[in-house]
Every structure is written in structure tokens, then in C-alpha cells.
Amino acid sequence: MLVNEFLMLGAVLFCIGVYGVIVRKNAVMVLMSIELILNSVNINFLTFALRNGSTDGHTFALYVIAVAAAEVGVGLAMVLLMYRNRRSVGLDELSEMKG
């Protein structure tokens, strides 16, 4: 197995996630794209952990998973609040802070 196989997979997933964040308007879909990005980062962490023979990457991957879970919880609560206030989850409608 080459190091690059895993790193390329991570790169491809990262770029697909970035594309999703740019293209999607629905807030739930943007959160899903962010999950893709976080997973690609985890693949990289574990690849380098194996390459360098250390376990630090595992710890960081676990922390990333925990932070991602917290992020999804708060994010979906915000989406729910947004839906309750304006009956829509389109991110382009949140323009009150526009100058």
C-alpha cells in the first residue's frame, strides 16, 4: 500500500466536500458536506499515524470526531431555529447582517 493512495482519497473527498459547501443552499446539505471534509481530514491523520509509527494521529482523529458531533448538534439546532422563524432553511435568506 502506498502512502499516496490514502492521501489522494482524502484529497478527493476534501474537494468534493468543498464543492458541496459552495454549491448547496440548503443548510442541512451544507452540514453534510462539512462532514465529508472532516472525514477526509481523519483519513489523513490515520495515514500519517501509520506512516510515522505513532499513535498521536489516532488521538487527534478521535478529537475531530467528537468536535464534529458537537458541531452537528449545534448546527442542526440552529437550522431548526431558522426553520421555525422563517419556514425555510435557505442560507441565502439570512441577510440581515448585510451592510
Add this chain to the structure above:
Amino acid sequence: MLASDMLVAQNVGFFIIAAAMVVGALRVVTTRNVVHAALWLVVVLSGAAAQYVLLAAEFVAITQIMVYIGAVMVLFLFGTMLTRAQIGAEDNLNNAKSWIFGVPVAVLMLATLVIALNDGFGNEKLPMDAPVVNTQQVSDQIFGPYLLPFWALSFVLLAAAIGAIVLARRD
């Protein structure tokens, strides 16, 4: 490169899982149905768990399955359920004409990453005789040198849980 040092079975497994993950990820960002996107995301996340097993990270793989597929996915499905009345395909998921920006950004970023990775790692191999990192080693890390980040993370999770309750509460 000799066939004997290629580890054929693991390579075949890797490429099958990687292909499934890439197809799933593309469907997540292109499908017009929110529930379908959530289910394709399950394919990507379980594929990632399988790749973690290939990378000798058993505890992270199990955590991935329990946290992502068990908990985060349920949250996504609940979020979908609570925020939309319409079932089936939806036209209003994307920004208008946004692929004009999205495709070039993603392609350029991928090209940059591929060039950088080829430069940096070329044909470097992973050590395939490395022992599996077991749960004891991971916990020695977390409760040893990384104890302070672990505490910080506990507060982050607590704050997130309280914050989610406060935000979602109906007054």
C-alpha cells in the same frame, strides 16, 4: 515493483472501498433529495470506517461507526424530518448557477493537492508489518499527554449539548 510486495488483497479492497466512497460523496453533493443525500453519506462514512481498519486503527473505526452512523446520521435524519414538509426531489437545494464557481474551485484545489502529494510522497510505501494500534495505546495517549485537550473537549461537548437544548427549546 514485484507482485509479492504489493499486498494484492489489501489493494483491491482499498480501491473497491475508495470507489464506493467517491461515488457516494459525489451523490451527496449532487442529489436532489435530502434523505437520499443522508443515505449516501452513510456509504461514505462506513467506507471511511473500513479504510481506518486498513490503516490499522481499530478503535477509531469502531468510534466512527458508533458516533457517525449511529448518532450523527440520526441527527441528520431528524433535522431533515423537522425542517421540511416536502417529500421527494426538491429543486431548491442549490444556489443558482453556483457550479460556475464550485467546479473550478474544486478542480483547481484537487489539482494542487495531487501535484503536492505526488511531489511529497511519490511512491513511498506504508509500513505493512506495523502492529495494530490497540485501544490501550490510544487510551494511554488520551489520558496521558493529551489529557488537557481531553478536558477541553469535554467542556466543548457540554457547551454544545446545553447550547443545542437552549436553541431548539420552544419558549
